[in-house]
Amino acid sequence: MDGRALAERIRGEVAADVAALGRVGLATVLVGDDPASDLYIRRKHEASREVGIEARDHRLPAETSQQELLRFVDELNHDDAVDGLLVQLPLPPQIDEAVVIRAVEPVKDVDGLHPVNAGQLYLGRAGHVGATPLGVMALLGEYRVPLEGARAVVVGRSDIVGKPVALLLLAANATVTVCHSRTVELGARTREADVLVVAAGRAGLVAREDVRDGAVVVDVGMNRTPDGLRGDVDPAVSERAALMTPVPGGVGPMTIALLLQNAVRAARYRRGLLAYPGG
Numbered sequence: 001m002d003g004r005a006l007a008e009r010i011r012g013e014v015a016a017d018v019a020a021l022g023r024v025g026l027a028t029v030l031v032g033d034d035p036a037s038d039l040y041i042r043r044k045h046e047a048s049r050e051v052g053i054e055a056r057d058h059r060l061p062a063e064t065s066q067q068e069l070l071r072f073v074d075e076l077n078h079d080d081a082v083d084g085l086l087v088q089l090p091l092p093p094q095i096d097e098a099v100v101i102r103a104v105e106p107v108k109d110v111d112g113l114h115p116v117n118a119g120q121l122y123l124g125r126a127g128h129v130g131a132t133p134l135g136v137m138a139l140l141g142e143y144r145v146p147l148e149g150a151r152a153v154v155v156g157r158s159d160i161v162g163k164p165v166a167l168l169l170l171a172a173n174a175t176v177t178v179c180h181s182r183t184v185e186l187g188a189r190t191r192e193a194d195v196l197v198v199a200a201g202r203a204g205l206v207a208r209e210d211v212r213d214g215a216v217v218v219d220v221g222m223n224r225t226p227d228g229l230r231g232d233v234d235p236a237v238s239e240r241a242a243l244m245t246p247v248p249g250g251v252g253p254m255t256i257a258l259l260l261q262n263a264v265r266a267a268r269y270r271r272g273l274l275a276y277p278g279g
């Protein structure tokens with residue numbers, strides 16, 4: 001499954017949407033200078049510029065207090081030029097991430113992490129949903145992978161990837177199993193999957209023998225190893241899978257494209273062009 005090609009098409013659609021809306025504003029906040037976060041933020045801004053989104057890159061020092069960050073988030077909440085707002089995670093240890101996530105105005109929360117958005121997804125009336133889970137679903141949709149009644153297995157239960165992916169698959173009428181670090185006999189579970197989504201952050205966790213012939217495999221993992229960027233799934237799995245995403249070039253580019261689409265959605269919600277379910 002070619003994430004680069006689909007992401008490029010989505011970016012083209014987003015550019016047309018931005019032009020039709022007149023302007024779309026996205027603000028990102030990075031606290032500290034974590035090199036991986038810095039790279040993600042730069043990619044998000046590059047992609048925003050390409051589609052005409054007005055993106056503001058706010059950088060705060062690593063020693064910023066929780067109070068200072070909350071005050072800053074509040075300013076952006078009240079700034080009419082900001083449609084979408086995201087605070088890059090992880091945050092430094094003096095800051096409680098859950099408190100900051102709750103401080104972001106839900107209608108601007110393009111990462112879909114605010115309890116209102118997470119709750120709406122749980123209730124089956126989704127508002128903002130994170131870009132990575134949406135990217136996984138968009139790839140499955142693009143390749144017309146049948147989900148209704150399918151056995152879907154998700155490895156990973158993070159709030160950012162595993163849980164929202166599981167809820168989206170459930171909403172698409174798949175029969176969903178969620179695996180995690182305490183799962184006994186992980187391989188036996190993954191072998192049951194018609195559709196397998198792996199987001200564990202462990203290079204090569206899923207081996208060739210852990211997947212059945214003809215399965216569809218989405219590898220969300222992005223692991224920096226001495227041999228370069230590696231997914232959570234052994235590339236040899238592609239010999240058995242009917243479809244599989246490569247790393248890089250699979251879910252990664254989709255995440256950026258769907259973030260841009262989420263910024264457009266935030267602008268539509270805020271202008272009353274689309275009903276916001278969490279309002």
Ligand code: NDP
Binds near residue numbers: 200
């Ligand atoms: P987290 O570390 O937050 O969560 C990892 C999950 O995997 C946890 O639920 C954990 O279980 C589970 N897990 C860890 N080890 C095992 C194991 N040996 N067997 C079974 N389950 C295991 O990571 P994220 O969800 O944030 O990210 C997952 C991966 O996806 C990472 O490689 C990350 O870099 C990548 N990623 C890629 C993106 C993209 O755009 N392509 C975007 C976001 C993430 P437990 O809950 O029990 O600890």
